[in-house]
Amino acid sequence: MKLSLKKVLLLFLLLNLFSLLTNAQCIQFAKQDIFKTKLKPYTHNGIYVTQKLTQGETIELYKTFFSNQDYRILVCSDNNLPKIEFKIFDINRNIIFDNKKNNLSNIWDFYFNTNLQTIISIHVPNTKNESKKSGCVAVLIGYLEN
Amino acid sequence: MKISKLSYKLISILTLLTISLFIFSCKSDEKDKKINDKVQKSINEDEKLTNDFNKAKQIFYALPSPIETAMLIKRAETTFDETILNPTENSTNYNTSKSKALNLGIYGADLSYASLFDQTQTSIKYLSTSKTLAEDLGLMNLVDENFATRLENNVNNRDSCMGIISEIFTNSNSVLKENGRPEIAAMIIVGGWVEGLYIATQLTKKSQNNNELIDRIVDQKISLNTLINLLSEYKDNKSINSLLIDMNIIKSVYDEIQIVSTKIEPITDNETKITTLKAKTDIFMSDKIFNKLCTKVDSIRNIIVQ
DSSP: OOOOHHHHHHHHHHHHHHHHHHHHHHHHHHTOHHHHHHHTTSEEEEEEEEEEEETTOEEEEEEEEOTTEEEEEEEEEOTTSOOOEEEEEETTOOEEEEGGGGTTOSEEEEEESSOEEEEEEEEOOOOTTSOOOEEEEEEEEEEOOO | OOOOHHHHHHHHHHHHHHHHHHHHOEEOOHHHHHHHHHHHHHSOOOHHHHTTOOSOEEEEEEOOOHHHHHHHHHHTTOOOOGGGSOOGGGGGGOOSHHHHHHHHHHHHHHHHHHHHTTOHHHHHHHHHHHHHHHHHTTOGGGSOHHHHHHHHHTTTOHHHHHHHHHHHHHHHHHHHHHTTOHHHHHHHHHHHHHHHHHHHHHHHHHOTTOHHHHHHHHHHHHHHHHHHHHHHTTTTSHHHHHHHHHHHHHHHHHTTSEEEEOOOEEEEOTTTOEEEEEOOEEEEOOHHHHHHHHHHHHHHHHHHHO
16 A cells, blocks of 8 residues: 555644644643642642553653651542552662552552652553453652651 | 742743653663663572563663652752753754754753742743743643643642642643654653752852752762663664763762662651661762762753853
């Protein structure tokens, strides 16, 4: 099948548009008021990390937390996805937190007495006997104002 | 140029947002994965822990957001000193996209510093200069007009303002990517980062026992690694490559600073469910190394502002 240059360009544009729309969908997803409510009384730090993920996929967020400050991490996902697994590692990959040991809770409140660079690992687990599903996943970080 | 108080607040926020754009939420692509792979190789991974995460990963980098940075500076209890800022008169010297972008970052950091210390007159001056450079670079067109109106309508509601700022923060990242100008954004970031470090190092000269501020300077060792990763993504660009060399010069001094942390001990309060993570961090940095860092930062910053 011969494809003209115009058709190839059109296809390329449509693919890009789809990608942008998907990203825009996830940004809208992350901005829902319900998530801000779940973050309270912590103040959102202004950063939305959001991505469309398929079951079996993982994203990692490198984030530095500062000493003597209370923080909350909230992991949100589309309803069609299973409960999200998330782990926090220090930069040497020593595990600090694993939500599997906390009933797959999507919230973790913590306080560091030292500055620490962490890796927040977010994983959408597979489910048996079902086709893989995709959906938006977002990470929101809040801090307590002194 | 006359700027109303409301416009001042608005443009101040816009400028800061533009400057901090990519620093604070940088999503990776395939190139990031390659860079990260190199980093990953240098890290002794615990295979047991990572078995579950065996698929190709997407990496995100998040340096402190503007809101967090403001919080950190406030806590360091520093004072305001206008003499350390880049004089606005220098702005007429900047004729290339590179010098404009870098100095927009510089002026943005100066503006941020002045604003934090409620230096209204100075802020207006730096705001006006930043706005001119941003216009020259075509950055002012990237901001949604609805955002400005909404921010004006909510200027007295702190929570709403924060929400709108967060929203713009996210939207701007996408818009700049769509505009295909990530190198300009990276240059603005470098300018802002260098000036932040410059201001901090200059302030320690006047307040040598400000350990909080010295800690914040040492913390930038981590931020610098992230910044270098980001710049490496665009290293084929000649201007970016020269900045990468400068950043690596600063990194070589930071590498002489030893940061030793003990293993983290998490303790969870059963009632509040809050986990306290305790570790002891020791910083080994001689006066000689600190002075060397100040000199390098001073020298690179002064070349940018010339």
